[in-house]
Structure formats: C-alpha cells, structure tokens
Amino acid sequence: MSLITHEENALVYFTSPLLDGCEGIAHGFSTRKGGVSKPPYDTLNLAPSRGGDPAAVEENYRRFCAAVGTDMHRVVLAQQVHETTVLQVTEERAGMGLWRDRDYTADALVTNVKNLPLTVFSADCGIILLHDPDAGCVGAVHAGWRGCAAGILEKAVREMERLYGAKADRILAAIGPCIGQCCFETDGDVPQAMTAALGADAAPYLEDRGAKWHVDLAGLNRQWLLRAGVGPEHIDVSELCTYCRSDLFWSYRKVGGRRGAQIAMISLR
Structure with missing residues (x-):
C-alpha cells in the first residue's frame, strides 16, 4: 500500500497506513x-552533518517533530556508514x-524505550521503519544497496526478536521513498551482490538494459523482509x-554532495 501524504503549514511528510493503525507509536517520512x-x-x-546553518536544522526538527x-x-540519529x-x-x-555527539556508528536503530x-x-537509499505492537518495540533502518545486499533488514528483525521478544510475523514494516528502478542505473556489481545474497529471489528486481542494469531497491528490501518472515x-x-x-526529495545521484537529507523517524509513545 502506498504512503499517505500530510501537509501542515507547508511542511509535507508521509506516514504508513499500517503504522497509522497503531496507537502506541508516532512516525513519519520527511x-x-x-x-x-x-x-x-x-x-x-534534517541532516546536521551535511552543512548549512545548525540553527536552521534545529528549527526544522522542531517543525517535523511537532507535526508527527x-x-x-x-531524537537519536543514526551514524550511517553503509554497514550492518x-x-x-x-x-x-x-x-x-542533534544535541550531543554520537558515540557509535550504526545504520539501524532498535529500541523498546518510550519517547x-x-x-x-536518505538521499536515494532505502529507509525502513519497523514495529511489533505486541512486543512494544520499534526499529529504523538505512538500507542502501550495500546494506541491502548485506542483509541489514533481516539482521534488524532478528535483533528485535532477540532483544525484545518480537516475532517476525507480527512486525509491521514501512519502506519509505528511495531511488526507483526507473533511475537506479548501475554496473554489474550491484546485481551480482544482490544475486549472491538473495539468489533467484533477486531476479525480479534486476533488469538488464544492455550496458547498464536497473535495480529496484525498494523491491529488494521488501524481499529481505519477506525472507525474514514478515508477512506481505x-x-x-x-x-x-x-x-x-x-x-x-534530495537525490545524491542528481545533485551530488551539496544537499540536505530527508529522514524516517519512529518513536514509541
């Protein structure tokens, strides 16, 4: 199911219909x-490390957090290094x-602590939100093609199970905006990595267009969720x-490094 668009005082964000049905969380894709x-x-x-005026980034967080x-x-921000x-x-x-220095690197965050x-x-990569309502835990995952091929989403599901007693077949997942297969043009290394990780399950999301491949990153991340036991x-x-x-949205492939970034956020109420 597609995400739902919200607009408040010119601020535009998206929510997941599945997650909207859960009273115990707040979430949004900016x-x-x-x-x-x-x-x-x-x-x-919403990326403090990208540049620009720090006071403006803080005001942006005030607006986004108030909306969602x-x-x-x-807030706890990932420190993303395209690992697992x-x-x-x-x-x-x-x-x-945002307010204090990070003492970690991590492309996925999980918690059962409220608030x-x-x-x-993201600026093209996959961003995914996870929630098990019965176990009372949430997760936020950054899965670009490297993290996707390395199975970070399945690892996040397993950690929610191990740490909090979550069950894959209860977990609700929302895959946010990312670069689409229409525009994600790659050499052979990306489909090779996906095929090595997912085998024949990767094939429907990889299209050979001669000199280049076109890759469905959202579809591949969805395939990892299915493999982990999350129901379609x-x-x-x-x-x-x-x-x-x-x-x-900002797109790294379109504008390069001088840009902002959008986020996915989830919190237990």
Whole structure:
C-alpha cells in the first residue's frame, strides 16, 4: 500500500497506513518541504552533518517533530556508514546526533524505550521503519544497496526478536521513498551482490538494459523482509522515486554532495 501524504503549514511528510493503525507509536517520512534552511539545503534539511546553518536544522526538527508528535530533544540519529550494525538504543543515548555527539556508528536503530525517536537518513537509499505492537518495540533502518545486499533488514528483525521478544510475523514494516528502478542505473556489481545474497529471489528486481542494469531497491528490501518472515500484508512500500521527484526529495545521484537529507523517524509513545 502506498504512503499517505500530510501537509501542515507547508511542511509535507508521509506516514504508513499500517503504522497509522497503531496507537502506541508516532512516525513519519520527511520531504524537503516546509523548513527554513537556505539553498542548497532548502528547506527541510534534517541532516546536521551535511552543512548549512545548525540553527536552521534545529528549527526544522522542531517543525517535523511537532507535526508527527515526537520529542525533538530526545531524537537519536543514526551514524550511517553503509554497514550492518544494529544498535540497541537505550535511555542514555537520548538526544545523540542533534544535541550531543554520537558515540557509535550504526545504520539501524532498535529500541523498546518510550519517547526515543529513532531517525535514519536518505538521499536515494532505502529507509525502513519497523514495529511489533505486541512486543512494544520499534526499529529504523538505512538500507542502501550495500546494506541491502548485506542483509541489514533481516539482521534488524532478528535483533528485535532477540532483544525484545518480537516475532517476525507480527512486525509491521514501512519502506519509505528511495531511488526507483526507473533511475537506479548501475554496473554489474550491484546485481551480482544482490544475486549472491538473495539468489533467484533477486531476479525480479534486476533488469538488464544492455550496458547498464536497473535495480529496484525498494523491491529488494521488501524481499529481505519477506525472507525474514514478515508477512506481505504487513509491508507498506512507497511508490515515490527520490531522483524523479526533486520537488519533494534530495537525490545524491542528481545533485551530488551539496544537499540536505530527508529522514524516517519512529518513536514509541
């Protein structure tokens, strides 16, 4: 199912219909609309490390967190290095990444602590939110093609099971906007890595167009969730391409390094 669009005072964000049905969480996928950052970070840049005015980034967090119903002073930001570390986020890390220095690197965050908004970043990569309502735990995962091929999503599911008693078949998942197969053009290394990891299950998401391949990153991340035991009826997938929709998103492939970033955030209430 596609994500739901929300607009509040020019701020545009998305939520998952599946996660919207859960009373115990707040969540959202941001866009670049509705903030105060100046070009080339205009306007809702939520990445403190990308550049621009730090005060503007803080104001952007104030606006986004107010819209989705989370506490900006307790956000926990991923420190993404395109690896497969899944960090168990505890109370002591509240505010790390925005208000305090991070003491970790991690591309996935999981917690069962209330009011700890977990945050991952994207400018083409996959961003995925996870929730087991019965176990009372949430996760936020950054899965670009390297993390996807390395199985970070399945690892995050297993960590939620190990740490909090979650069950894969109860987990609800929302895959946010990322670069689409229409625009994710690669050499052979990406499909080779996906095939090595997923075998024949990768084939439907890899299209050979002669000199280049076109890769469905959202579809591959969904395949990892299915492999981990998440039911197909428990997965929402955005149909938006970050490269195509430069009015809504930053795309690293389109604009390079001078840009902001959008986020996915989830918190237990």
